[in-house]
Amino acid sequence: MSKRGSLWQRSRNALRGLFRAISEEHSLRTELLAALFAVVLLLALRASPLWWALVTVLIAVVFAAELLNTAIENLADRVSPEYDPRIGRVKDFAAAAVLVLGVAAVLVTIFLVWSRLG
Numbered sequence: 001m002s003k004r005g006s007l008w009q010r011s012r013n014a015l016r017g018l019f020r021a022i023s024e025e026h027s028l029r030t031e032l033l034a035a036l037f038a039v040v041l042l043l044a045l046r047a048s049p050l051w052w053a054l055v056t057v058l059i060a061v062v063f064a065a066e067l068l069n070t071a072i073e074n075l076a077d078r079v080s081p082e083y084d085p086r087i088g089r090v091k092d093f094a095a096a097a098v099l100v101l102g103v104a105a106v107l108v109t110i111f112l113v114w115s116r117l118g
């Protein structure tokens, strides 16, 4: 099987992964809603372009982390479907990465509201 492909083919694979993850992962859909809320908040607060840039990067990073977490979970389940404490640790580490970014997103939202209304 060839590992090379046109940019279009690779983009199609990536988009297929994105839509599959959105349809299968509840947490990704929750993050999508949170991103929508952040955009509404930015509009309502008439935030500066710098805030838009910061929130955009944060949304993308949270999404990317969740997608990698999903990929790791899928791989772990394929490699070791049975209970294995090391697989549990790997999944916990991947979930922790998403948690760290989720906390950062909440803090940035608080700072945004604070800077505009405080």
Ligand SMILES: Nc1ncnc2c1ncn2[C@@H]1O[C@H](COP(=O)(O)OP(=O)(O)OP(=O)(O)O)[C@@H](O)[C@H]1O
Binding pocket: 025, 027, 069, 073, 080, 081, 082, 083, 084, 085, 086, 087, 088, 089, 091, 092, 095
């Ligand atoms: N094969 C396994 N061996 C040991 N522990 C596991 C195993 N599978 C899952 N776990 C434990 O259960 C937790 C949840 O794993 P699971 O694969 O169900 O993720 P999830 O709840 O679907 O996560 P997410 O909400 O991010 O999709 C893991 O973080 C890990 O602690």
